[in-house]
Amino acid sequence: MLIFKTILASAILLLSLVVAMYSTLIERKIAGFFQDRLGPNRAGPWGLLQPLADGIKLFFKEEFMPNTADKFLYILGPSLTMLIACLTSAVIPWGPDIVINGQVFSLQMADVNIGILYIFAIVSIGVYGIMIGGWASNNKYALLGAVRASSQMISYELAMSLSIITIVMMSGSLSMRDIVNQQQGFNWNIWYQPLGFIIFLICAFAETNRSPFDLPECETELVGGYHTEYSSMKLGFYLFSEYINMFISGAVMATLFLGGYHFPFIDKLGLSPNAFAFVSFLVLFAKITFFGFIFMWVRWTLPRFRYDQLMRLGWKALIPLAILNVLITGVVILLNQ
Amino acid sequence: MERTFIPSDYIPIVVQSVVALGFVVITMVLTHFIGGKRKKIHTLRKEENFECGIEVRGNARFPFSVKYFLIAILFVLFDVEIIFFYPWAINFKDFGWNGFLEMLLFLFFLLFGFYYIYKKGALNWEE
Numbered sequence: 001m002l003i004f005k006t007i008l009a010s011a012i013l014l015l016s017l018v019v020a021m022y023s024t025l026i027e028r029k030i031a032g033f034f035q036d037r038l039g040p041n042r043a044g045p046w047g048l049l050q051p052l053a054d055g056i057k058l059f060f061k062e063e064f065m066p067n068t069a070d071k072f073l074y075i076l077g078p079s080l081t082m083l084i085a086c087l088t089s090a091v092i093p094w095g096p097d098i099v100i101n102g103q104v105f106s107l108q109m110a111d112v113n114i115g116i117l118y119i120f121a122i123v124s125i126g127v128y129g130i131m132i133g134g135w136a137s138n139n140k141y142a143l144l145g146a147v148r149a150s151s152q153m154i155s156y157e158l159a160m161s162l163s164i165i166t167i168v169m170m171s172g173s174l175s176m177r178d179i180v181n182q183q184q185g186f187n188w189n190i191w192y193q194p195l196g197f198i199i200f201l202i203c204a205f206a207e208t209n210r211s212p213f214d215l216p217e218c219e220t221e222l223v224g225g226y227h228t229e230y231s232s233m234k235l236g237f238y239l240f241s242e243y244i245n246m247f248i249s250g251a252v253m254a255t256l257f258l259g260g261y262h263f264p265f266i267d268k269l270g271l272s273p274n275a276f277a278f279v280s281f282l283v284l285f286a287k288i289t290f291f292g293f294i295f296m297w298v299r300w301t302l303p304r305f306r307y308d309q310l311m312r313l314g315w316k317a318l319i320p321l322a323i324l325n326v327l328i329t330g331v332v333i334l335l336n337q
Numbered sequence: 338m339e340r341t342f343i344p345s346d347y348i349p350i351v352v353q354s355v356v357a358l359g360f361v362v363i364t365m366v367l368t369h370f371i372g373g374k375r376k377k378i379h380t381l382r383k384e385e386n387f388e389c390g391i392e393v394r395g396n397a398r399f400p401f402s403v404k405y406f407l408i409a410i411l412f413v414l415f416d417v418e419i420i421f422f423y424p425w426a427i428n429f430k431d432f433g434w435n436g437f438l439e440m441l442l443f444l445f446f447l448l449f450g451f452y453y454i455y456k457k458g459a460l461n462w463e464e
Contacts, residue, residue, distance in 0.1 A: 067384035086357035233368035308462035
């Protein structure tokens with residue numbers, strides 16, 4: 001069992017990394033499409049080798065460290081960010097159980113009874129990676145970017161955890177697998193919780209520092225934000241972890257709101273358990289891809305928020321709306337009982 | 338479909354942590370050794386902090402706006418209160434109307450505090 005879990009953990013890590021690498025290419029392709037140009041097309045057919053070239057370049061770049069920086073924290077910052085990005089996926093159910101040699105294995109690292117709380121706990125540690133990195137560089141732009149990032153992330157975390165409460169009220173469980181299993185077929189949570197879904201989606205943009213909330217790395221004011229002083233793979237860790245976070249938040253949204261790996265009629269196809277698990281995984285992956293496209297679509301369509309607008313949206317609009325959503329959900333559930 | 342959860346459910350999380358930590362450490366060490374080999378060149382100008390090409394004045398250990406600190410304090414307060422919602426939400430259907438009304442009372446205090454900080458202008462960034 002432990003061997004299977006180790007393989008699964010490595011597979012998930014590899015999957016996140018490959019998806020993150022190719023998200024950079026797809027993002028540039030989509031940006032090209034939106035701006036009526038081609039996007040990267042030199043390295044390999046359709047630019048397919050571009051992410052590899054970028055990764056190798058980052059590996060071979062000279063490591064730079066400002067002489068005023070705090071050396072230990074300077075290295076800890078990106079490492080922590082990357083570590084946190086790789087840990088969030090532990091409670092996501094990637095598919096139904098598979099059978100190997102008559103033994104049943106679960107395609108989920110850990111089915112713990114605090115699944116959602118685990119995700120929130122890990123995501124909130126992510127603030128430290130950015131804050132430590134920005135502070136340790138001893139650069140004014142990096143510090144401003146880091147302070148903005150942490151302030152923004154903790155503000156939107158409130159609305160995020162409030163919007164999930166309604167899901168917990170409906171399902172009566174914090175375990176991700178229970179929540180997925182209650183959304184069989186087309187019985188997805190999004191039909192019951194459209195407001196909660198929209199709040200969660202907006203907060204996911206803010207938590208992953210994606211445009212229109214990319215103020216921490218807003219290049220027109222802050223050069224590069226918290227990673228101004230970083231180079232080589234340390235910079236790569238910051239950039240990759242953003243895409244991994246995007247992938248994982250897409251997976252979380254698909255699991256909580258879009259029924260995870262469930263899709264109408266695929267359980268009627270009469271597939272063997274392993275083929276069924278594979279098809280279900282593809283369904284989940286398609287949903288994640290859909291969210292990934294939304295992330296990119298919004299980034300290349302909307303302008304960036306101003307900082308006071310960002311804070312006003314988070315505190316004065318999303319939090320009261322989320323509380324209202326809790327009240328409405330409570331009344332509706334109790335009236336239907 | 339009552340399922341039991343046991344502490345050993347958490348072992349895979351430890352496995353995943355070890356795998357992720359291994360990946361991060363190996364990559365960091367690898368990039369340190371195969372990265373550019375011009376480390377012998379240490380000059381003051383090169384290792385200065387980036388400041389858009391002008392001379393660096395002071396360092397980044399300066400006080401920043403107190404608003405950020407205020408947000409952090411408010412976050413701690415509200416996050417603790419939101420965590421109280423979770424046990425209630427799990428047992429929501431068992432509690433029924435009674436639990437809902439009790440939660441309304443808690444929510445009233447929460448929103449009262451929210452209204453107070455709102456009126457005090459703690460959430461205004463303009464001034």
